[in-house]
Amino acid sequence: MRRTRRLPIPQHEFGFTPDTFNLIQDTAQDGERIACERAEMDEARRRAQKAQASLPMHATAFRLRAGDTIAFAGQSCPVVRVTDSSAVVAVAKPPRDFTTLFGVRVHIQPKPALVRISPNSEVPILNR
Numbered sequence: 001m002r003r004t005r006r007l008p009i010p011q012h013e014f015g016f017t018p019d020t021f022n023l024i025q026d027t028a029q030d031g032e033r034i035a036c037e038r039a040e041m042d043e044a045r046r047r048a049q050k051a052q053a054s055l056p057m058h059a060t061a062f063r064l065r066a067g068d069t070i071a072f073a074g075q076s077c078p079v080v081r082v083t084d085s086s087a088v089v090a091v092a093k094p095p096r097d098f099t100t101l102f103g104v105r106v107h108i109q110p111k112p113a114l115v116r117i118s119p120n121s122e123v124p125i126l127n128r
Contacts, residue, residue, distance in 0.1 A: 062087070062119035069127040072115070076126050086116040 064070070064087045068079040073091050080088040090112040097107050117123070 064119050064121065064123075064125070065128070067128075068125050071124045071126055072117070077112075077115075080114065082119045084119075087119040087121065089115045089117055091115050 062082055064079050064082055066079055066081050069076050070079060070089065071077075072089055075092060077089045077091050080090050082088075091114075092112045093110045095107060095109045097105065099105050
């Protein structure tokens with residue numbers, strides 16, 4: 001069984017001054033200071049918002065929307081989702097046909113490939 005020694009307790013951990021525990025101080029001066037600082041912060045925030053260039057209203061309106069069918073890669077492809085940076089398009093892969101060792105013909109349709117393009121791409125929209 002292992003014994004651990006207790007750590008020594010420091011005699012003077014912090015050097016407190018009597019003013020540390022004086023919780024009742026001049027609240028009038030402190031309140032005025034806080035109100036003045038808050039007014040300065042609000043004024044600075046108002047100036048910054050006024051100076052900031054406003055974004056155009058059409059900044060979030062993309063040309064492509066989720067659910068559109070577009071002509072992409074020589075075929076019609078559905079648009080799966082649209083975000084700020086990309087539009088995800090499902091491009092169908094060609095089916096695979098082969099014969100097994102037992103003479104059975106098998107037809108496999110692979111999952112579509114997901115391709116990311118710009119949401120403002122100039123591709124023809126077939127169906128909206």
